[in-house]
Amino acid sequence: MSRDLVTVEQAAELLHLHPKTVLRYIRDGRLAATRVGKSYRIARARLDAFAGVASEQSEAAPGVRATCIVDIPDVCVEAAQRLATFLQAAATARPAGTSPLHLQTAFDPLARSMKVVVIASPSEVAELLEMLQVQMSYRV
Template structure:
C-alpha cells in the first residue's frame, strides 16, 4: 500500500477487518474517505491515524507540532459528551493532506470540568481552538 490512496479492500486487509466493517466505519463518519464513482478511496495518512499507527512519512511531513491543553469549567455530563463529539468530528474533518491531529478529552464529574488536549501543527491547533471558541460562545 505505497500509494497515497487505498481501496476499501486494501484498508480492510491493513486493519485486519472485513471490507463491510470498513464501509460501515466510512458511512458512520469514523473513517474519512473520498467517493470515486461507486467505490471509496482512503488517504493512507488517515488510515494510519485511524489505526493508531505512527508513520515515518507523516512525522517528517509534520514538522513543527504544538500541544495545547484547554480547561473548561462548569460543564454538565451531557454538554461534555456533545462537546467531545463535536471536537472529534472537527478533528476528523480536516484535509487529508495534512498530518493527523491528535485529540483527547477528559471529563471530571466531581469538578464538573473538562480538559481537551490537542497535538497538531500550530495552524491546525489554532483552527480547532477557533471552532471550540465559536461552539462555546454559542452555548452561552
C-alpha cells in the same frame, strides 16, 4: 467573528457562487466545514485550498508540533459529551494528506470540568481552538 472562519454566505460571496451551491459542496464532502448550531463555519485556509488560492499565511516549518491543553470549567455531562463529539468531528473532517492531529478529551464529573488536549501543527491547533471558541459562544 474571526476572519479565519467564514459563514456559508461569506464563502459564497468570496467564491462568486450561490449559498445553496456552497451548501451542496459541503453536503457532498467537496468542501470541509464544521457545523455550529444550525449553520456551518468554514476555515478560511480550507476555503482558499478549495478555490485553489495560495495561502497568505506562512506555514510553520515541517514537523513543528504544538500541544495545547484547554480547561473548560462548570460543564455538565451532556455539554461535555456534545463538545467532545463536536471536536472529534472537526478533527476527523480534515482533508487527506494533512499532518496527524491528536485530540483527547476528559471529563471530571466531581469538578464539573472538561479538559481538551490537542497536538498538531500550530495552524491546525489554532483552527480547532477557534472552532471550540465559536462552539463555546453558544453555551448557555
